[in-house]
Amino acid sequence: MTPELEIHRVTESRIGQINWDNLPFGHIFTDHMLVMDYRDDSWQTPQIVPYGPISMHPCNTTLHYGQSIFEGMKAIRSKDGRVTLFRPDMNAKRFAESCLRMAMPVIPEARFIELVKTLVRFEQTWIPDRAEASLYIRPFLFATDEYLGVRPSKTYKFMILTCPVGAYYAKPVSVKIEETYTRAAEGGVGRAKTAGNYAASLYPTQRAIEQGFQQLIWTDAKSHEYLEESGTMNLMLVIDGVLLTPSEDSDTILRSVVKRSVVELAKHWGLPVEERRISVAEVITAIREGRLTDAFGAGTAATIAPIAKIGYRDELFELPALETRAVSLRIKAYLDGIKSGDCADELSWCVEI
Numbered sequence: 603m604t605p606e607l608e609i610h611r612v613t614e615s616r617i618g619q620i621n622w623d624n625l626p627f628g629h630i631f632t633d634h635m636l637v638m639d640y641r642d643d644s645w646q647t648p649q650i651v652p653y654g655p656i657s658m659h660p661c662n663t664t665l666h667y668g669q670s671i672f673e674g675m676k677a678i679r680s681k682d683g684r685v686t687l688f689r690p691d692m693n694a695k696r697f698a699e700s701c702l703r704m705a706m707p708v709i710p711e712a713r714f715i716e717l718v719k720t721l722v723r724f725e726q727t728w729i730p731d732r733a734e735a736s737l738y739i740r741p742f743l744f745a746t747d748e749y750l751g752v753r754p755s756k757t758y759k760f761m762i763l764t765c766p767v768g769a770y771y772a773k774p775v776s777v778k779i780e781e782t783y784t785r786a787a788e789g790g791v792g793r794a795k796t797a798g799n800y801a802a803s804l805y806p807t808q809r810a811i812e813q814g815f816q817q818l819i820w821t822d823a824k825s826h827e828y829l830e831e832s833g834t835m836n837l838m839l840v841i842d843g844v845l846l847t848p849s850e851d852s853d854t855i856l857r858s859v860v861k862r863s864v865v866e867l868a869k870h871w872g873l874p875v876e877e878r879r880i881s882v883a884e885v886i887t888a889i890r891e892g893r894l895t896d897a898f899g900a901g902t903a904a905t906i907a908p909i910a911k912i913g914y915r916d917e918l919f920e921l922p923a924l925e926t927r928a929v930s931l932r933i934k935a936y937l938d939g940i941k942s943g944d945c946a947d948e949l950s951w952c953v954e955i
């Protein structure tokens with residue numbers, strides 16, 4: 603009988619070397635990782651193995667043609683010691699959708715969640731208990747065929763890495779509205795969480811960083827007149843008391859777990875919410891007229907990230923003071939509260955591992 607899981611432990615843990623007060627995002631990895639290969643049309647036995655380099659052929663199809671997808675999730679330790687994941691079913695569903703779009707074999711959603719839980723349970727001593735800190739989880743899948751030629755690979759590797767992290771953005775962010783470059787076009791792969799979307803964003807983002815911004819706000823590929831999303835998070839604005847966010851009816855925006863949760867929460871609280879096309883012009887006018895009262899990014903890594911400044915063409919707009927941002931402060935307090943156990947999880951979003 604095939605074992606359900608093979609475990610190969612490290613001989614010595616690195617956990618004693620960690621400075622828990624300094625957890626730069628994405629640099630520190632736990633002792634183990636999970637690996638599950640796909641070959642002969644089926645998933646093989648998953649293995650938990652020591653974190654470390656993997657070998658691959660130089661003509662690995664991911665390196666040449668970018669058949670690669672990923673997810674981002676977090677495990678949090680609440681004050682009473684429980685370990686929870688935030689809406690893992692949504693990541694599992696998005697992962698399956700990304701698999702389909704990138705012509706990769708789908709990992710059934712329940713199996714995906716079970717594998718994530720298995721590694722998090724195994725590495726749970728690595729989950730930080732500091733405020734704003736968590737165990738970031740990076741499931742990913744990539745092609746492994748030894749072959750040059752453009753066709754879907756027949757073999758793949760699914761892996762999960764876990765890393766203790768602090769805040770992704772240490773300070774409120776300054777973002778630039780991008781009108782030249784494009785993140786995603788209709789009919790493309792913007793809705794999939796695939797590596798190439800991020801590769802394509804690097805050069806324009808680098809230019810924005812040189813101009814003093816941390817991130818871009820992408821606009822639509824056709825006219826550059828409508829807001830889409832930011833590089834690592836979805837965009838949310840409050841104008842005239844209404845919580846606004848770009849609608850997801852095209853396939854150019856990543857369906858964000860946190861953004862969907864913010865929308866559902868605002869509706870649950872009875873706040874006015876609109877998901878629709880949002881033009882750059884209406885936002886700039888609202889800023890000028892003092893009707894934009896809040897602006898933030900929503901994402902797993904970024905959490906609820908206040909936007910302090912928006913750059914548009916040659917102008918830089920300072921947005922309202924952070925302490926006046928009633929909507930995002932309330933949302934952040936609720937989301938932090940249900941994770942830490944300080945407030946009731948009314949919508950049952952935190953799933954114990």
Ligand SMILES: Cc1ncc(COP(=O)(O)O)c(C=O)c1O
Pocket residue numbers: 674831832833834835836856857858859860861900901902903
């Ligand atoms: C491009 C992009 N948009 C939005 C998000 C936010 O998605 P989520 O809330 O599911 O983390 C992310 C991060 O995952 C992202 O990379």
